[in-house]
Amino acid sequence: MSRELFKFKGGVHPPEHKAESSARPVRVAPLPKKLVIPLRQHIGSPAKPLVSVGDRVLKGQMIGEADGTISAAVHASSSGIVTAVDLQPVPHISGLPDLCISIETDGRDEWVEHGPLDYRAMAPTDLRMRLRDLGLAGLGGAVFPSAVKLDPGATQHCPILIINGGECEPWITCDDVLMRTRADEILQGVAIMRHLLGSTEILVGIEDNKPEAIAAMRAAAARMDFAAEIMVVPARYPGGGAKQMIQVLTGREVPSGKLSTDIGIQVFNVGTAYALARAVHHGEPLISRLVTVTGHVLRPQNFEVLIGTPMHALITLAGDRDGTTGVLMGGPMMGMPMPNLDVPVVKATNCILVQSAELFPPLPKALPCIRCTRCADACPAELQPQELFRFAKAGDFGRAQEYHLFDCIECGCCSYVCPSHIPLVDFYRYAKSEIWTREKDKRAADLARERHEFRQFRQEREKKEKAEKLAAKAQAKRAELAAAPDAGAAAPSEADAKKALIAAALARAQAKKAETAPQNTDHLSPGTQREIEEIEARRAKIRELARQPLEPDEKP
Amino acid sequence: MPSPFILDRSSVSQVMAWVLAALLPGIAVYVWAFGPGILVTLALATVTALAAEAAMLKARGYPAKPFLTDLSAIVTAWLLALSLPSLAPWWLIVTGTLFAIVAAKHLYGGLGQNIFNPAMVGYAVLIVSFPAQMTQWAAPLELTSAPLTLAQSASAIFGGDVPKATLDAVTMATPLDSLRTGLLQQHTVDEIMTQPIFGHYGGVGFEWLAAAFLLGGLMLWALRIVGWQVPLAFLAGIWLTAGFLHFFDPGRFGAPWFHLFAPSVMLGAFFIATDPVSGATTPRGKLIFGFGAGFLTIVIRTWGGYPDGVAFAILLMNLCVPLIDQYTQPRIYGGAKNTKAPPA
Numbered sequence: 077m078s079r080e081l082f083k084f085k086g087g088v089h090p091p092e093h094k095a096e097s098s099a100r101p102v103r104v105a106p107l108p109k110k111l112v113i114p115l116r117q118h119i120g121s122p123a124k125p126l127v128s129v130g131d132r133v134l135k136g137q138m139i140g141e142a143d144g145t146i147s148a149a150v151h152a153s154s155s156g157i158v159t160a161v162d163l164q165p166v167p168h169i170s171g172l173p174d175l176c177i178s179i180e181t182d183g184r185d186e187w188v189e190h191g192p193l194d195y196r197a198m199a200p201t202d203l204r205m206r207l208r209d210l211g212l213a214g215l216g217g218a219v220f221p222s223a224v225k226l227d228p229g230a231t232q233h234c235p236i237l238i239i240n241g242g243e244c245e246p247w248i249t250c251d252d253v254l255m256r257t258r259a260d261e262i263l264q265g266v267a268i269m270r271h272l273l274g275s276t277e278i279l280v281g282i283e284d285n286k287p288e289a290i291a292a293m294r295a296a297a298a299r300m301d302f303a304a305e306i307m308v309v310p311a312r313y314p315g316g317g318a319k320q321m322i323q324v325l326t327g328r329e330v331p332s333g334k335l336s337t338d339i340g341i342q343v344f345n346v347g348t349a350y351a352l353a354r355a356v357h358h359g360e361p362l363i364s365r366l367v368t369v370t371g372h373v374l375r376p377q378n379f380e381v382l383i384g385t386p387m388h389a390l391i392t393l394a395g396d397r398d399g400t401t402g403v404l405m406g407g408p409m410m411g412m413p414m415p416n417l418d419v420p421v422v423k424a425t426n427c428i429l430v431q432s433a434e435l436f437p438p439l440p441k442a443l444p445c446i447r448c449t450r451c452a453d454a455c456p457a458e459l460q461p462q463e464l465f466r467f468a469k470a471g472d473f474g475r476a477q478e479y480h481l482f483d484c485i486e487c488g489c490c491s492y493v494c495p496s497h498i499p500l501v502d503f504y505r506y507a508k509s510e511i512w513t514r515e516k517d518k519r520a521a522d523l524a525r526e527r528h529e530f531r532q533f534r535q536e537r538e539k540k541e542k543a544e545k546l547a548a549k550a551q552a553k554r555a556e557l558a559a560a561p562d563a564g565a566a567a568p569s570e571a572d573a574k575k576a577l578i579a580a581a582l583a584r585a586q587a588k589k590a591e592t593a594p595q596n597t598d599h600l601s602p603g604t605q606r607e608i609e610e611i612e613a614r615r616a617k618i619r620e621l622a623r624q625p626l627e628p629d630e631k632p
Numbered sequence: 633m634p635s636p637f638i639l640d641r642s643s644v645s646q647v648m649a650w651v652l653a654a655l656l657p658g659i660a661v662y663v664w665a666f667g668p669g670i671l672v673t674l675a676l677a678t679v680t681a682l683a684a685e686a687a688m689l690k691a692r693g694y695p696a697k698p699f700l701t702d703l704s705a706i707v708t709a710w711l712l713a714l715s716l717p718s719l720a721p722w723w724l725i726v727t728g729t730l731f732a733i734v735a736a737k738h739l740y741g742g743l744g745q746n747i748f749n750p751a752m753v754g755y756a757v758l759i760v761s762f763p764a765q766m767t768q769w770a771a772p773l774e775l776t777s778a779p780l781t782l783a784q785s786a787s788a789i790f791g792g793d794v795p796k797a798t799l800d801a802v803t804m805a806t807p808l809d810s811l812r813t814g815l816l817q818q819h820t821v822d823e824i825m826t827q828p829i830f831g832h833y834g835g836v837g838f839e840w841l842a843a844a845f846l847l848g849g850l851m852l853w854a855l856r857i858v859g860w861q862v863p864l865a866f867l868a869g870i871w872l873t874a875g876f877l878h879f880f881d882p883g884r885f886g887a888p889w890f891h892l893f894a895p896s897v898m899l900g901a902f903f904i905a906t907d908p909v910s911g912a913t914t915p916r917g918k919l920i921f922g923f924g925a926g927f928l929t930i931v932i933r934t935w936g937g938y939p940d941g942v943a944f945a946i947l948l949m950n951l952c953v954p955l956i957d958q959y960t961q962p963r964i965y966g967g968a969k970n971t972k973a974p975p976a
Contacts, residue, residue, distance in 0.1 A: 085965070090638055169634070246638070319965065332966035408637040436637050443644050443698060444744035448908040449859075450642070458964045462913060463957075480964050488636030495642040496744075502634055 079307060082327035084320040086456040087312040088489045090246050090409070092285060097370040098249040100377035102257060105367075105393060111153050111179045111384030112420040113139065114166045118213040119220045119606050120146030121613065125177060131158045134188040136361050139177050142208045146609075148221040149211045152179055153363040153382035155186040167387075167405045167419045169412045169603070176420070179384070190359035195268055200227075203272065210361040211423075212352060216240060216318075216345030217406065218605075219424045222352065225342060226272045237275035238325060238343040239266055241282040241289060242309065242316025245407030248427040250366040251346050253378045255282065255289035258350055259296035261357075265349030266304060268356050273342055278304040279325045280346075283311040313409060314487040318343040320456055332483055347426075367425055369394040372401075372432035381421050387428055388417035394430075401436065404429040408436070409488040443496040451490035451500060457483050461490040465500050468507035473514070476507050486603060508604060512611055519615060526585045533581055537574070644743075648703035650857050651903065654848035655710055658899070661844035662714070665837035666770045667802075669718045669785030673725055674710060676789070680729040681709035688738035704743055708732050711751035711904055715896060715943065716758070717769040719780075719803055722790045724765050728754035748950045749910045752943040759938060771804035772837030775828055807835030808894050808939040811886055820883040825890075834893030842893040849902025858906040861918035866901040867892060869926020877934065891930060900925070900942040910950045917953075917960040925949045 116122035123140030133139055133152040140150040156179045164176040195203055204223040212222035228234050239262070243251040255262060266278060280297070282290050290308055297304045309315055309324050319330050322341055330336045336343055347365065354360045363383050367390065370376035374395025381390060387403065404411035405425055421428075451461035459480055467476035481504060490500040662670045685705040689696045712728055732754030740746040759766050773779050780788065780802055805813065807829050814824035824830075831839045852858045870891050877885035891897065905911065905925050912921035925945045932941025 088640065090640075323965075329966050332964065332968035334966070404635075404637065406635075408635070410635050411637070412635065431637070439637075439639060440643070441698065443702060444742065446644060446647075446704075446744045446909050447911075447913055448647065449913045452913065456965065458962060460913065460961065479961075480968055483964055483966060483968065486635075491636050492638065493640045493642065495644050495647050497639060497643070499634070501636065505634070 079305060080327075081307065081309060082324050084312075084315065084323045084456050085458050086454045086489060087314060087320070088454055088492050089312055090492065092311070093247045093370070094249050094252065094285060097247070097368050097376035097378060098252050100375065102253055102366065102378045102380055103393070105379040105381045105385060105390060107154055107181055107183065107185060107382065108385045108389050109181060110159070110386070111156070111181060111382065112164050112176045112386065112418075113150055113153065113179065113384040114164070114174050114176045114420065114422055115140045115150055116166075116174055117150060117211075117219060117383070117423040118148045119218065119609055120144065120148070120224075121609075122175065123147060123150045125161050125175070127158045127161070127177060129158055129161060132156070133158060133179060134186050136190055136363060137188040138209060138211075138361070139179075142221075146221055146224055147208070148213050148223070149209045149361070150177075150383075151211055151361040151363050152177075153384050154179070154181045155184050156181040165415055165419050167412070167414055167422055167425065171415045190361075192359055193356050195271065195356050200272055207352070207355060210355040210359075212348070212355055212362055213423050214345055215347030215351060215365060215423060215426070216316075217410075217424060217426060218603075219422075220605075222344070222348055225344070226269060228273050228342075229337070234273040234275050234337060234340055234342045236277045236279065236326065236341040237266070237269055237273055238318075238321060238341060239278065239280040239304070239346055239349055240316060240318065240321050240343055241280060241286070241293070241346045242321055243286070244283060244311065244313045244316035245409055245411075245427075246313070247370050247429050248368050248407050249370075250368045250378050250426050252286045252289050253368075254350055254366050255286070255346055256292050259289075259292040260299065261353040262293070262346050262349045263296050263300050263304060264357060265351070265353035267300065267302060268352055269342075269344060269349065270302060275342070278302065280304055280306045281309050281316075281321045281325050282306065283315060284308045285311040314456055314485070314489065317456065317485060317487060319485065332480065362423060365421075365423065365425070367421055368427040369430075370427065371404075371430040372397055372399065372435055373430050381425075383423060384420045386418050386420055387414065387425075390421070390428055391417065391430060396430070397432070399432045399434075400430055401433050402431040404431060409492070410486065439499070440497045442498045445496055445498060448495060450493045450495065454489040454493045456487060456489060457485055459484060461500055464507070465498065465503050468503040471510075473507055473511050476504075477511065481507055481511075482604070509607070512608065516611055516615060520618065522588065523619065526588070530581060530585070537577070541574075644702045644704070647857055648707050650852065650855055651707050652703065652710065654852045654857075655714070655845075655903065657848045658714065658841060658844040661840050662718070665772055665774075665840055666718055667773055667779045667785060668782040669770050669780060669789065670713070671782065672786045672789050673713045673716060673718060673720065676722060676725050677709035677713040677729045678706055680726050681705040681733050684730050684733035685738075688734055688742075692738065692742065694742065699743060702743065705733060705737075708737065708750045708754075711899070712754045714899055715751065715755050717766055717803075719768040719770050719785065719788050721765055721768075724758055724762060725789070728758045731757045744909055746909055747953070748947055749904060749907050752904060752946050752950075755943045756947060759943070763938075767805065767809065768803050769806050771802055772829070772835075774836050775804065776802050804829060806895055806939065807838060807890075808933065811890075812933075812939045815884065821886055822883070830890075834890060834895070838895045839893045841895065842898040845898035845902060849898060852902060852906075858902060859918060861915060862906045862911060862922040863901040865919045865922025866905050866926045867897070869923040870897055870901075870929055871926075873927045873930040877930070885934065891933070894940075896940055896942045897929070900929070900946060904942070905946050905949075910953065912953050912956045912960070914957055914960040914962055916962070917956040920956050920960065921949050921953065924952065 121143040124143045125140050127133060127139045134155045137152045138149050139152050142149045159180045160178040163173040166174045204226055208223040213219040241251055241255050294306045297306055307325055314320055322336055323329055328339055351362050364380055366378050367381045368378050369390045379390055403414045405414055406427055445462055447462050449462060455461055463479050464476055464481055484504050486501050488501050682705055685700060686696050689699050709729055712732055732750040736748055736750035736753035737746050810827055810829055811824055829835050834842055849863060853860055871888045874891040875888040878887050905922055912918050928945035928948055929941040932944050
């Protein structure tokens, strides 16, 4: 059982604050009067709404279908009437509202017809499509569509499957509690993952501050018909980060700019494994999850919560107190402040952390960097944060990229240890978004130039065609005037040449576009990936709009 | 306000306070071995530094409180004071401190921006400009018959009516000065070492001072205020360079132990070369920085125009920091390396 563990560099150990919420049993949050279900709860394209205002929906009914490969469906968490399909405040770092389906619940909690899947008998592709339609997405925080991650691809295979029960962020205990109480179902989910990925080695990493979860998982693993090694890793933030967990359990590093599957490793959160078991063995879509409600509340605890439940309802359940200064979704290291408490619980909501001035004193004013390199000592990505800060502050984004800005996982260790109290991660986020904006502007400019060039080419061609037509007409007339009808063989070949010219111009434009790919921007941390997706989506729209006026020209 | 929402309890003032605390054993031994004059020097440098810092902050439009309470000006003042001869005249102390704070620190942009160690700039300016006054070292009490009291020391520093004969009686060349002078007079190292100023390793009194700074330095290391790289590499640079020379010609080159325990090396290794602002930042860079400073110290002591080389060695290495940092970028998680800057 005792396998060698490795270490990741850096990291910090902030006060854990886990006992507050893990001591109480899980409570099922009551059905709210209104559910607000965002169509974008995962990385990738938002789901497409399938219902309209006035429709009656059942619990577990798909109300938004997956749009494209990297997407996932969303479902009604309970039965009721759709009251709105519009923009609502959502828990997102931008603070901007997003398209949501609002449901007034009828209290009957009536299920749609559903049942278990015989996953062993199903073709893997069909099974993955079903999982996508059941809305499965990673519950560790990144909410990447699980169906995509469960596809080992044509050439790749995943000998190592890591189940992440690290839960390194202070305050959060939903994974801990899930492992304590539902270990068997987590491992049933693992069995399905193993089936789809063909993994031969199953490693479950749990931080040593969760002895009960470790015991429960070990007991459950012993009951399984496959070997899953429950490995106890030292509690050190961000040891529950996928890259760090891989490093600690296998001693291997995910190469910069690559995915873990490139080295034959796939990582899933324990919550995802549980949701997968519910989906396959019961046919239940992802409509609820465990949420830790903790911090400045009377009874910090974990709730089983329907997706779409407003956060204020949960805070009330846990006992709200005077002196609340703010609410975070997630932990204190990587969580995000909520714009208001009407925002719904989404698939990514692992924790609702209520702040008070006592628990979260206002951060002191920043002093200049003294280059003490404590940040470098704490950085699990082994970057030089002090240099990245210098470049970001100076607006020298090229240098920041050379120093691997995009390998930063935004874990916050550098900011945490900085004696000058500089919000370092802020500077990196700023630099990243600046780089994306510039990239976008550059692409827009490229597009405009392409369009301009094509327009010039078209005008040029039209002029030529007109002249040719005129010349031909004149000639024809002349020929007609001259004598007998014996012309007209050259026309089709001329049309072919024209087509070839257009094709060549388009190919040139395509090649130019391909050349201007951004550097170092693939395979990023989940948060940044999400931002990129959004930007990409907007770009796609622009491109689509830009293409329309060209079409009539392409088929004259 | 975005994440993270919690901070470790460290702060710049806390770091600086620990540095000051770690200097206390050295200061105590200083008083014990050389008399209380150093306290006057320290006080004068501190007051000057704080006044200069406040004035410069005001002139530059910065808030005074956060920067005065960060204690960095006091650290500079103490490091300079401890590098100066303990009976140096008041104007020398004031000039050096002003230069350190005004020119080396604030004209370069204030806290965190100075490319040279401010205390060492102050020291360098003084030794280049006023070499004669920079020799007024109090003799070790062990070797003087009538040591100065605190009042007498103050009086000597402030140019009071201390007779020149008295002052001559209580000041003395440092071991490094003596070695240098002796070698210039064609004596061998062994002959020179018979002079009373030389103790077991460094010099009478000075070796205890060095030991006390070493103790304070180890405390800083234990508290993780300084890393091991710079002090160890610095001491190794001194030891190996001096040892190499001594091995080939013990008659002309001082022993490595002597160089290690001569004044300023321990102070330099743990308190000055470790200044994060003007030092290298990468792990390998810190080793190169420290070793280079140690190497240059011995080179300057041996062939240079000044008896001690720590200050110049550190300033020269400060110059190299951008280059060192750029060429010693570590490998990051996932195997990539921070690339060098493209040619401009």
